[in-house]
Amino acid sequence: KAGVTQTPRYLIKTRGQQVTLSCSPISGHRSVSWYQQTPGQGLQFLFEYFSETQRNKGNFPGRFSGRQFSNSRSEMNVSTLELGDSALYLCASSSTGDSVDTQYFGPGTRLTVL
Amino acid sequence: AQSVTQLGSHVSVSEGALVLLRCNYSSSVPPYLFWYVQYPNQGLQLLLKYTTGATLVKGINGFEAEFKKSETSFHLTKPSAHMSDAAEYFCAVSDSGNTGKLIFGQGTTLQVKP
Numbered sequence: 001k002a003g004v005t006q007t008p009r010y011l012i013k014t015r016g017q018q019v020t021l022s023c024s025p026i027s028g029h030r031s032v033s034w035y036q037q038t039p040g041q042g043l044q045f046l047f048e049y050f051s052e053t054q055r056n057k058g059n060f061p062g063r064f065s066g067r068q069f070s071n072s073r074s075e076m077n078v079s080t081l082e083l084g085d086s087a088l089y090l091c092a093s094s095s096t097g098d099s100v101d102t103q104y105f106g107p108g109t110r111l112t113v114l
Numbered sequence: 115a116q117s118v119t120q121l122g123s124h125v126s127v128s129e130g131a132l133v134l135l136r137c138n139y140s141s142s143v144p145p146y147l148f149w150y151v152q153y154p155n156q157g158l159q160l161l162l163k164y165t166t167g168a169t170l171v172k173g174i175n176g177f178e179a180e181f182k183k184s185e186t187s188f189h190l191t192k193p194s195a196h197m198s199d200a201a202e203y204f205c206a207v208s209d210s211g212n213t214g215k216l217i218f219g220q221g222t223t224l225q226v227k228p
Contacts, residue, residue, distance in 0.1 A: 090158065106157050
């Protein structure tokens with residue numbers, strides 16, 4: 001099976017712009033979660049989608065949003081980018097999204113905001 | 115609320131020496147615990163996980179971890195370090211309830227000296 005894929009791998013944007021990141025989960029997986037990784041804050045949970053519904057949300061401003069499509073692919077959007085949004089954005093998928101399930105991570109999208 | 119503390123942001127060992135990475139957790143419910151490894155410019159790879167049953171869990175690449183409820187610990191060990199083990203290691207606990215959300219520790223960077 002192919003692993004979790006994320007596109008693009010690298011992205012450079014300027015302050016005030018918006019960006020959309022894409023994640024394709026492992027085939028058959030219905031849960032997709034997003035994390036932000038920065039040197040200062042570490043790995044922080046953004047949100048989780050299951051069967052096209054947001055099931056859980058982290059403590060991020062409303063500029064961060066996401067969605068999931070019927071084929072379980074997910075996108076996250078960040079509007080009005082700030083310098084502090086520079087980070088590695090990781091997507092993870094699991095088959096049922098149950099807390100005992102293993103989360104499989106993609107390689108991440110490195111976002112740089114100038 | 116669940117939380118994870120990793121003691122030591124940097125650990126340095128000689129090749130062939132014992133690797134010990136420390137993780138303590140706080141959880142209001144029986145925890146599901148995970149160790150992930152991250153190599154530079156890559157996503158997270160699962161090393162091992164504890165759900166229920168045997169408290170000594172064996173993972174990939176010769177790593178193992180022991181769940182100790184009385185000490186609220188889940189330390190990661192490997193008898194003999196290899197140069198290829200140099201990476202960042204994350205301990206995580208599943209959030210309670212029906213969710214894929216993981217709560218991560220701050221990470222420990224393992225350096226292996228020749």
